[in-house]
Amino acid sequence: xxxxxxxxxxxxxxxxxxxxxxxxxxxxxxxxxxxxxxxxxxxxxxxxxxxxxxxxxxxxxxxxxxxxxxxxxxxxxxxxxxxxxxxxxxxxxxxxxxxxxxxxxxxxxxxxxxxxxxxxxxxxxxxxxxxxxxxxxxxxxxxxxxxxxxxxxxxxxxxxxxxxxxxxxxxxxxxxxxxxxxxxxxxxxxxxxxxxxxxxxxxxxxxxxxxxxxxxxxxxxxxxxxxxxxxxxxxxxxxxxxxxxxxxxxxxxxxxxxxxxxxxxxxxxxxxxxxxxxxxxxxxxxxxxxxxxxxxxxxxxxxxxxxxxxxxxxxxxxxxxxxxxxxxxxxxxxxxxxxxxxxxxxxxxxxxxxxxxxxxxxxxxxxxxxxxxxxxxxxxxxxxxxxxxxxxxxxxxxxxxxxxxxxxxxxxxxxxxxxxxxxxxxxxxxxxxxxxxxxxxxxxxxxxxxxxxxxxxxxxxxxxxxxxxxxxxxxxxxxxxxxxxxxxxxxxxxxxxxxxxxxxxxxxxxxxxxxxxxxxxxxxxxxxxxxxxxxxxxxxxxxxxxxxxxxxxxxxxxxxxxxxxxxxxxxxxxxxxxxxxxxxxxxxxxxxxxxxxxxxxxxxxxxxxxxxxxxxxxxxxxxxxxxxxxxxxxxxxxxxxxxxxxxxxxxxxxxxxxxxxxxxxxxxxxxxxxxxxxxxxxxxxxx
RNA sequence: GCCCCUGUGGUGGAAUUGGUAGACGCGCCUGACUCAAAAUCAGGUAUCUUCGGAUGUGUCGGUUCGAGUCCGACCGGGGGCACCA
Numbered sequence: 197x198x199x200x201x202x203x204x205x206x207x208x209x210x211x212x213x214x215x216x217x218x219x220x221x222x223x224x225x226x227x228x229x230x231x232x233x234x235x236x237x238x239x240x241x242x243x244x245x246x247x248x249x250x251x252x253x254x255x256x257x258x259x260x261x262x263x264x265x266x267x268x269x270x271x272x273x274x275x276x277x278x279x280x281x282x283x284x285x286x287x288x289x290x291x292x293x294x295x296x297x298x299x300x301x302x303x304x305x306x307x308x309x310x311x312x313x314x315x316x317x318x319x320x321x322x323x324x325x326x327x328x329x330x331x332x333x334x335x336x337x338x339x340x341x342x343x344x345x346x347x348x349x350x351x352x353x354x355x356x357x358x359x360x361x362x363x364x365x366x367x368x369x370x371x372x373x374x375x376x377x378x379x380x381x382x383x384x385x386x387x388x389x390x391x392x393x394x395x396x397x398x399x400x401x402x403x404x405x406x407x408x409x410x411x412x413x414x415x416x417x418x419x420x421x422x423x424x425x426x427x428x429x430x431x432x433x434x435x436x437x438x439x440x441x442x443x444x445x446x447x448x449x450x451x452x453x454x455x456x457x458x459x460x461x462x463x464x465x466x467x468x469x470x471x472x473x474x475x476x477x478x479x480x481x482x483x484x485x486x487x488x489x490x491x492x493x494x495x496x497x498x499x500x501x502x503x504x505x506x507x508x509x510x511x512x513x514x515x516x517x518x519x520x521x522x523x524x525x526x527x528x529x530x531x532x533x534x535x536x537x538x539x540x541x542x543x544x545x546x547x548x549x550x551x552x553x554x555x556x557x558x559x560x561x562x563x564x565x566x567x568x569x570x571x572x573x574x575x576x577x578x579x580x581x582x583x584x585x586x587x588x589x590x591x592x593x594x595x596x597x598x599x600x601x602x603x604x605x606x607x608x609x610x611x612x613x614x615x616x617x618x619x620x621x622x623x624x625x626x627x628x629x630x631x632x633x634x635x636x637x638x639x640x641x642x643x644x645x646x647x648x649x650x651x652x653x654x655x656x657x658x659x660x661x662x663x664x665x666x667x668x669x670x671x672x673x674x675x676x677x678x679x680x681x682x683x684x685x686x687x688x689x690x691x692x693x694x695x696x697x698x699x700x701x702x703x704x705x706x707x708x709x710x711x712x713x714x715x716x717x718x719x720x721x722x723x724x725x726x727x728x729x730x731x732x733x734x735x736x737x738x739x740x741x742x743x744x745x746x747x748x749x750x751x752x753x754x755x756x757x758x759x760x761x762x763x764x765x766x767x768x769x770x771x772x773x774x775x776x777x778x779x780x781x782x783x784x785x786x787x788x789x790x791x792x793x794x795x796x797x798x799x800x801x802x803x804x805x806x807x808x809x810x811x812x813x814x815x816x817x818x819x820x821x822x823x824x825x826x827x828x829x830x831x832x833x834x835x836x837x838x839x840x841x842x843x844x845x846x847x848x849x850x851x852x853x854x855x856x857x858x859x860x861x862x863x864x865x866x867x868x869x870x871x872x873x874x875x876x877x878x879x880x881x882x883x
Numbered sequence: 884g885c886c887c888c889u890g891u892g893g894u895g896g897a898a899u900u901g902g903u904a905g906a907c908g909c910g911c912c913u914g915a916c917u918c919a920a921a922a923u924c925a926g927g928u929a930u931c932u933u934c935g936g937a938u939g940u941g942u943c944g945g946u947u948c949g950a951g952u953c954c955g956a957c958c959g960g961g962g963g964c965a966c967c968a
Contacts, residue, residue: 246889251963254886259967285968295910298968305929336965351907364966374968382884385967457967574962660899660963682908683895696895697907703908709923737899759907832949834903861935872948878902882948 202217222464223367223531227586231256231456233587233600243569248577255578257457261286262441263371264450266297274308274345281305281359284370287443289436290377292425293398295388297347297359297375298340302367309343309361316341316361323363338364350449362387370455378815379411389413398425399433414569425609435751461583463534466500466506467813478519478526481716487520493528499776506530526623536792539580540587543567543602561597570603570786573611581606610689614660616649624659651691662692674789675701682751703755704792710758710765711782716775718768726768730760731777732818751788757781774795775800783812828853829864829880846869853879854873 225236235256238249263284271279281297299306301323332384339361349355357375364383365374378388378810379397388395400409410689423430428436443449454529464473472493474486481849486493496514499507507565508514509530519526540553548556567587581603588602606749629648630637637646654661667676674810679700684690734757741750761777779800786793797806822840826849828836834857840849850871853859859881866883873879 247963250887254964257964257967261968283968287968364968366967369967376968381968384966386966441901455967457964577963673939687890688896690895693895693909699909705922749907752897755907825903829903829949832947837903870948872902874902874949877899878949880902882946 202410220464220466223529223681224462224464225458225586225590227461227583228456229457230402230586230589232497233589234582236586237601241601245605245606245608248574248581248606248608250576251580255458255582257284259456260439260452260453262288262444263453264288264350264444266350266357266375269346269348272453274305274312281373282371282454283373283375285375286379287377287437289425289428289431289433290380290398291335291350291440292352292422292428293377293379293396294357294375295378295396296384296391297342297357297373298362298365298387299359300363300365300367300372301363303361303365303372304578304722305343305345305477306361316343317645319361319531323361338383338390340364340391350444352619354627359389360387360395363807369457372877378415380415380417382415382802383418385411385413385415389736390431390592396424398422398428431707454747458871461534463529463537465534466509467532468501470496470535471538472508473529473531475529476519476526477529478522478524479523479525481519481521482521483529484521484526490520495532502878508532512764523569536580540584541591543570543584544591544597555594558595558597562599563753566601567603569605569607571607571609571619574608575611577608597632607687609686610684611653611693612690613651614654614692615651616648616658618647620644620673624657627662631874638774654692660869661696667694667697671697671701672704672791674792675704678751679701681747683748687744704789707758707781707785707789708796709780710762712799714761714765714774714778715768716771718765718771720770723764724770724773727764727773727777729782729818729821730757731773733781735780735784735812736814736819739814740786747788754781754785754788756882757784780812782806783809824876826853826876827878828856828859829878830859831882832880833862835859835862842876846875849873849875 228327235258238244238253238695241249257793260596261284263282265280265282268275268279268281271277275281282741283297285291293475301320305813306320310866311321319339323339340362343359345361346356346360349357352449376384376387376393377398378385378395379394380399385395389392395411397409397411397416399416399420400406400423401416401418404420419433422431422433422436422532425436428439433438445452472495473495474491476484476486480486494506494872496511499511501507504512515530517526517528518524544556544565546559549561553556555770582635588597589600591597592600600799614627617627617630617637619625625639625646631640637648638644639646643850649658652658652660664676667679673677675697679697682700683696734753738750738753741753757777758781761774761781763779765774779797782796782800783806789805794806821840822842824842825837826840827834828838836853836856838856840852844852850873853871854868863881865883868881868883870882872882
């Protein structure tokens with residue numbers, strides 16, 4: 197068993213063995229039943245990043261259209277008793293522009309033709325070869341095979357369409373058959389130009405002349421009005437779609453249909469590491485669920501991993517059991533669940549982790565969940581996060597909990613990346629085993645040359661990981677935390693580097709010195725008011741930064757405050773204000789440097805733990821300065837800045853601006869044509 | 884091919900969402916202390932400059948009194964989907 201991405205050129209990526217496809221009986225969860233719900237709810241999930249919502253929307257891939265039947269011009273053993281061909285289209289309005297019909301190479305009619313015709317068989321196998329993996333570019337080439345079959349156009353009397361088998365038609369989407377309207381679909385146009393088929397435009401953009409409008413190598417897919425289309429002429433695209441659907445439904449030859457790209461979720465795995473699917477197969481009773489009292493079904497522990505195949509199925513006795521319904525001889529299901537199955541509900545187990553009877557108690561989960569803030573990587577944007585959403589809705593439907601969405605807010609953090617290294621044998625090396633010599637890297641132990649690979653997400657398989665233990669032992673946990681938080685915003689990818697860890701360490705020491713050596717008896721009042729303002733502005737802004745996960749900015753504010761406090765202490769500023777500042781600093785640093793913060797807190801004479809105290813609150817009266825610095829521009833260029841009282845009258849501000857020598861100089865004696873005054877911000881003099 | 888994100892000093896990154904570009908760091912330079920180094924402290928650090936200024940947020944245009952921010956085209960980087968009818 198291999199995952200799709202482990203198949204390279206039709207062979208296993210590691211063993212090189214030829215891969216074959218086999219039909220397996222597997223278990224699926226009917227996520228498609230929830231497709232609409234899952235899609236609609238995305239619109240209201242404000243706490244989720246737009247990006248993830250778009251990815252899920254694309255993944256669900258809802259498309260509305262028409263499913264209808266063409267009549268073959270003749271009925272035979274290939275076209276079937278009714279002589280009909282099912283088609284799905286999202287553009288029923290373009291039906292009068294149809295110039296051919298195309299079947300998937302895997303369509304039953306294609307396969308039936310192949311039985312009788314060597315040429316068809318060869319064409320189909322050619323399509324399949326291309327389909328697997330070969331270059332993406334080659335896949336772009338559209339090829340077809342004329343079957344000789346024809347269908348009647350449903351509305352245009354006497355018009356017949358040739359039926360092709362074409363490589364670009366997928367069997368597992370829609371009905372595996374399409375009609376081609378080259379003028380309004382790029383793929384159909386490419387195909388028509390190659391096989392010299394008629395290109396008839398039927399939708400014309402507003403303002404174009406119907407006599408002159410033509411389509412050359414680029415299909416027109418935009419809005420417009422119908423023409424060359426009998427009863428649809430003059431209609432807008434959307435109205436024409438509705439009209440065609442209406443006519444097919446009235447005639448009993450088709451119906452409006454909604455399709456989804458989303459497939460049902462295959463949860464069967466033929467692997468050992470997973471929860472056994474609790475089903476028993478009985479010859480008489482069929483598939484019987486394992487009774488609740490016998491749950492959970494546990495894995496056998498004496499299995500062999502050396503034989504090929506599923507280790508559980510290979511176990512000599514594990515699967516033997518009796519049927520819970522009739523008591524006769526029966527066999528256990530040997531498939532195990534996909535691990536995404538369990539990660540879909542683990543968050544609810546946290547609400548009731550010790551419950552030995554059931555997965556979780558309803559009232560506990562209703563109390564704690566949904567999760568207020570979920571943090572994870574974008575790599576889970578569709579699979580895990582969509583499965584978990586589906587699972588929650590299914591659990592609600594079954595009466596296990598009372599809400600729809602598992603995660604109210606989602607934050608996707610970036611990946612931590614690092615260079616990769618390989619030795620001369622092509623084996624991956626840990627960065628710790630590599631050292632730099634001049635411009636080159638060598639193996640630290642052997643001195644052999646090392647090749648440097650690309651920068652990739654840290655992973656165990658590529659060994660480009662860094663063990664934090666060394667950093668923790670050298671600098672301590674607080675410095676390590678500060679360092680990690682201080683540089684990159686967490687939403688962004690981060691290339692790991694240790695340059696800067698020294699800086700964090702120095703800062704930890706500086707904080708210690710500031711708090712423990714400060715003179716809290718200082719008496720100079722000087723700029724105490726400014727100092728207090730700075731303290732409270734910092735509380736306000738740092739709190740906002742933390743709320744928004746802007747940890748790097750929060751660290752910057754911490755540093756700004758400690759810089760200001762250092763200066764204030766040096767000037768022997770008011771001891772009370774200094775104490776207020778240092779205590780605030782200590783409380784604000786606690787989320788980032790909890791150990792240092794507690795130690796300093798105690799040092800400042802407090803008995804209770806800092807962690808048990810409330811988060812500091814900013815005094816609103818101190819958030820705004822009485823005077824503001826206003827920039828003055830002349831013709832949009834900065835010429836001067838002035839200090840003015842907050843909310844000063846416009847006229848006064850204007851006068852102050854025009855009084856600045858630098859402004860006068862830049863005006864070159866001209867009279868201002870216009871003066872724009874943005875209160876408390878900027879003044880722009882236009883001359 | 885389609886969809887989304889992104890581009891700011893030597894470097895990581897700030898910029899109140901249209902209003903003083905480069906906060907806060909790292910690195911580097913100069914100085915103090917030292918026999919010396921480390922640590923620490925002080926100062927400097929976008930570019931060019933005739934020292935008046937001029938230029939500058941991937942490139943080219945546009946809107947505006949004013950654009951890193953908005954609009955259009957293009958270039959580079961990353962991610963998702965990939966012939967979905």
